[in-house]
Amino acid sequence: MPTLTEPSIGAPPPIVPSPPRGYGGGDHNDNTGDSKAAASATTVRIAVYIGMCASTMTFAALASAMVVRRGLNPMDWHKLPVPPLLWWNTAALVLSSVVLAMAGRAFRAGLRPRLRILWFTGTALGTWFLIGQAINWKFLADQGFYLRENPASAFFYVLTWAHAAHVIGAIAGLYYVTWCLLARPFAPLNRNVLEVSVIFWHFLDVMWLFLMAIFAFWS
Amino acid sequence: MEATTLIARPSLLRRIFSTDHRTIARQYFFLSLFAVVVGVCLSLLMRFHLVWPREKVAWFEAIWSVRAEGGIMTEELYLSLMTLHGTIMVFFVLTLAPLNAFANLVLPEQLGGKEMAFPRMNMLSFWITVASFLTLLSACVFDEGGPIAGWTAYPPLSAVGAVSGPGEGLGQTLWFVSIGIFCIASLLSAMNIISTVIECRRPGMSLMQMPLTSWNWFVTSILSVLSFPVLLAAGLLILLDRLAGTSFFVPGDLLIAEQHSPHAGGSPLLWQHLFWFFGHPEVYIAILPGMGIVSHIISNFSRRAPFSYRACVWAPVAIAFLGMLVWGHHMFISGISPYSAMTFSLITMSIGAPSAVLVLNWLGTAYQAVKLEFTTAMLFCMGFVSLFVTGGLTGLFLGQPEIDAYFHDTAFVVAHFHMIMGMAALFAVFAATFYWFPLMFGRMLDERLGKLHFYLTFIGAYALFLPMHFAGFAGNPRRYADFTNFDFFQAGMPLQRWITVTAFAMGAVQLIFIGNLFRSIFSGAKAGANPWNGPTLEWNADAEIADRGPYEYPDAGADAN
Numbered sequence: 001m002p003t004l005t006e007p008s009i010g011a012p013p014p015i016v017p018s019p020p021r022g023y024g025g026g027d028h029n030d031n032t033g034d035s036k037a038a039a040s041a042t043t044v045r046i047a048v049y050i051g052m053c054a055s056t057m058t059f060a061a062l063a064s065a066m067v068v069r070r071g072l073n074p075m076d077w078h079k080l081p082v083p084p085l086l087w088w089n090t091a092a093l094v095l096s097s098v099v100l101a102m103a104g105r106a107f108r109a110g111l112r113p114r115l116r117i118l119w120f121t122g123t124a125l126g127t128w129f130l131i132g133q134a135i136n137w138k139f140l141a142d143q144g145f146y147l148r149e150n151p152a153s154a155f156f157y158v159l160t161w162a163h164a165a166h167v168i169g170a171i172a173g174l175y176y177v178t179w180c181l182l183a184r185p186f187a188p189l190n191r192n193v194l195e196v197s198v199i200f201w202h203f204l205d206v207m208w209l210f211l212m213a214i215f216a217f218w219s
Numbered sequence: 220m221e222a223t224t225l226i227a228r229p230s231l232l233r234r235i236f237s238t239d240h241r242t243i244a245r246q247y248f249f250l251s252l253f254a255v256v257v258g259v260c261l262s263l264l265m266r267f268h269l270v271w272p273r274e275k276v277a278w279f280e281a282i283w284s285v286r287a288e289g290g291i292m293t294e295e296l297y298l299s300l301m302t303l304h305g306t307i308m309v310f311f312v313l314t315l316a317p318l319n320a321f322a323n324l325v326l327p328e329q330l331g332g333k334e335m336a337f338p339r340m341n342m343l344s345f346w347i348t349v350a351s352f353l354t355l356l357s358a359c360v361f362d363e364g365g366p367i368a369g370w371t372a373y374p375p376l377s378a379v380g381a382v383s384g385p386g387e388g389l390g391q392t393l394w395f396v397s398i399g400i401f402c403i404a405s406l407l408s409a410m411n412i413i414s415t416v417i418e419c420r421r422p423g424m425s426l427m428q429m430p431l432t433s434w435n436w437f438v439t440s441i442l443s444v445l446s447f448p449v450l451l452a453a454g455l456l457i458l459l460d461r462l463a464g465t466s467f468f469v470p471g472d473l474l475i476a477e478q479h480s481p482h483a484g485g486s487p488l489l490w491q492h493l494f495w496f497f498g499h500p501e502v503y504i505a506i507l508p509g510m511g512i513v514s515h516i517i518s519n520f521s522r523r524a525p526f527s528y529r530a531c532v533w534a535p536v537a538i539a540f541l542g543m544l545v546w547g548h549h550m551f552i553s554g555i556s557p558y559s560a561m562t563f564s565l566i567t568m569s570i571g572a573p574s575a576v577l578v579l580n581w582l583g584t585a586y587q588a589v590k591l592e593f594t595t596a597m598l599f600c601m602g603f604v605s606l607f608v609t610g611g612l613t614g615l616f617l618g619q620p621e622i623d624a625y626f627h628d629t630a631f632v633v634a635h636f637h638m639i640m641g642m643a644a645l646f647a648v649f650a651a652t653f654y655w656f657p658l659m660f661g662r663m664l665d666e667r668l669g670k671l672h673f674y675l676t677f678i679g680a681y682a683l684f685l686p687m688h689f690a691g692f693a694g695n696p697r698r699y700a701d702f703t704n705f706d707f708f709q710a711g712m713p714l715q716r717w718i719t720v721t722a723f724a725m726g727a728v729q730l731i732f733i734g735n736l737f738r739s740i741f742s743g744a745k746a747g748a749n750p751w752n753g754p755t756l757e758w759n760a761d762a763e764i765a766d767r768g769p770y771e772y773p774d775a776g777a778d779a780n
């Protein structure tokens with residue numbers, strides 16, 4: 001039964017005795033020019049949190065630009081209809097987040113069959129969200145709301161594209177774990193991917209709810 | 220056969236695409252060195268054109284057949300040189316050298332570790348930076364030459380495409396793509412440095428036991444994470460304005476080159492807000508690592524702990540925090556509300572407090588030195604302090620809306636930021652190069668040549684940029700390609716000629732450094748394990764760190780605070 005043992009956040013890595021080395025300015029770790037030490041689960045998680053901060057700043061910049069642009073020139077701001085499918089998409093994303101959180105619990109409990117079912121379901125819902133977004137873009141284009149049509153539609157496209165770009169990256173992680181669950185023994189590296197995929201997926205979920213609130217109630 | 224001979228030498232490809240942090244540090248160092256040589260050459264060409272605008276130079280035409288027809292540089296060529304100079308110096312020199320090059324070189328060992336948290340990501344961020352640099356250079360090859368909108372790329376000029384001037388078509392688009400790529404590289408690098416500081420410290424080493432260099436790289440990386448995404452977002456929007464016809468930044472009813480712009484309703488002011496939300500922290504991304512380097516080296520060559528270690532930690536944190544809140548002082552004359560201007564002005568002025576704390580710490584450390592050693596590295600640190608004070612004081616003028624109304628877009632601003640962001644930051648890079656050269660190449664740089672280089676560069680920095688302030692006082696505007704067309708500027712031309720001649724002399728002086736560098740790489744004196752008797756772990760890998768500060772000198776008996 002696979003178990004996950006991780007050092008707590010902030011715990012330092014174990015002491016590794018330094019190999020004898022000269023101050024020749026050469027490669028530091030070995031003479032292959034490569035460093036092979038794999039990052040710990042905690043380190044990977046910290047990196048994902050930092051990445052989430054960077055993504056938050058990107059979305060904050062875009063959302064601020066939207067607020068300022070509308071405030072500076074409200075005359076050319078034409079409200080965009082919220083496509084009905086967008087609500088279903090939102091539901092799918094929230095549900096996928098819940099299911100993936102349950103999958104994470106199953107993983108930690110070592111319940112492999114349950115993990116598989118939950119993970120495949122969460123991944124399928126995430127994929128549905130992405131496909132649904134594409135359908136929404138086509139729906140709006142059919143209604144005559146193009147990128148350059150008015151600033152409200154321009155910001156809608158930009159924000160949803162930026163979110164979808166993040167989702168594509170996250171889904172790649174979900175599919176990688178899916179492939180590992182189906183085809184390979186569960187290696188330590190894959191546990192890292194699983195953990196951070198779930199964390200990042202929750203982040204995208206929260207970010208989407210923020211964007212949805214803007215589209216539905218403000219924009 | 221001995222075991223050691225069985226270890227195969229890595230292939231050239233593996234050495235180039237190495238994940239070793241010191242190799243990557245050297246790669247960043249040489250990329251910055253190449254960039255600074257290009258940037259300085261561009262600035263010399265600009266200075267030449269400013270005082271001899273109608274001088275025919277045969278090889279100008281050989282390089283720029285369209286923009287320097289007949290060997291005379293056109294004003295558009297001047298503007299494209301200016302854009303490239305600013306972009307290269309800000310992004311590829313001042314961001315890369317103090318942070319990426321030297322953090323990669325010593326951060327893991329300073330923390331008692333062996334490697335950065337993510338070695339492969341480290342390699343990736345370097346090569347993405349190279350891709351960004353090549354994209355930037357390509358912006359000047361295609362189309363009708365390089366973009367002309369300056370490193371701040373203000374719309375509408377930068378957002379309406381080729382109609383606004385030569386180089387504003389594909390050249391400007393590639394410029395934005397290059398900056399976007401650079402943002403991604405910087406984010407990956409910052410992510411790596413932050414993770415390394417948080418997670419890869421030796422057991423027992425608390426944050427308050429980290430050397431001040433590590434602290435400043437850490438704070439700088441946090442600034443990078445908070446500011447580069449904003450530039451990335453703004454770059455995405457402006458690219459859509461250029462390529463997809465949106466109107467985020469371009470107002471309506473524009474008539475450009477007798478053509479009516481199809482855009483409507485956008486705001487150039489919005490770009491300025493987004494750009495400077497990145498742009499001002501970028502100033503601190505350039506200078507904060509220098510502050511850490513100076514604190515560290517002054518302590519080493521004073522043989523005592525910094526006057527107040529805690530103050531040296533928290534002052535840069537305060538500067539970084541306040542630096543995130545002052546972007547509006549770049550927009551005093553852009554039409555922002557006077558109340559906003561006053562708020563931005565007050566916060567800007569308040570940055571003087573932690574800056575003064577740092578200066579007093581540096582001077583206090585040296586004043587109370589157990590044994591003061593004026594090595595080249597130490598001299599460059601003292602030069603940094605001088606330039607930092609001078610540049611900081613001129614910043615107080617520009618931080619006040621009433622005075623900025625006169626100085627804005629004059630040579631005074633150019634002199635100010637060259638003094639504090641350019642020269643001061645480069646002095647820190649010189650200091651770091653002399654100090655850590657033994658770790659980089661296993662040899663020592665020549666101290667006599669180093670001191671000669673320092674004295675000439677220090678005198679040159681003041682000889683070049685102090686008169687530039689006077690040119691600003693006299694009302695000489697920045698970004699003008701030719702002063703000779705205006706009677707008003709004729710009285711200032713001798714001053715301009717002085718600045719140009721000094722700039723060429725300064726350029727020539729840098730050849731001493733380049734010569735010293737390459738000579739020492741191949742035939743410099745062999746360095747010992749700890750040539751400066753440094754107290755930190757990059758020199759003493761096996762030293763105990765429990766219950767001791769990072770700057771405890773066994774022979775000094777000084778407290779580590």
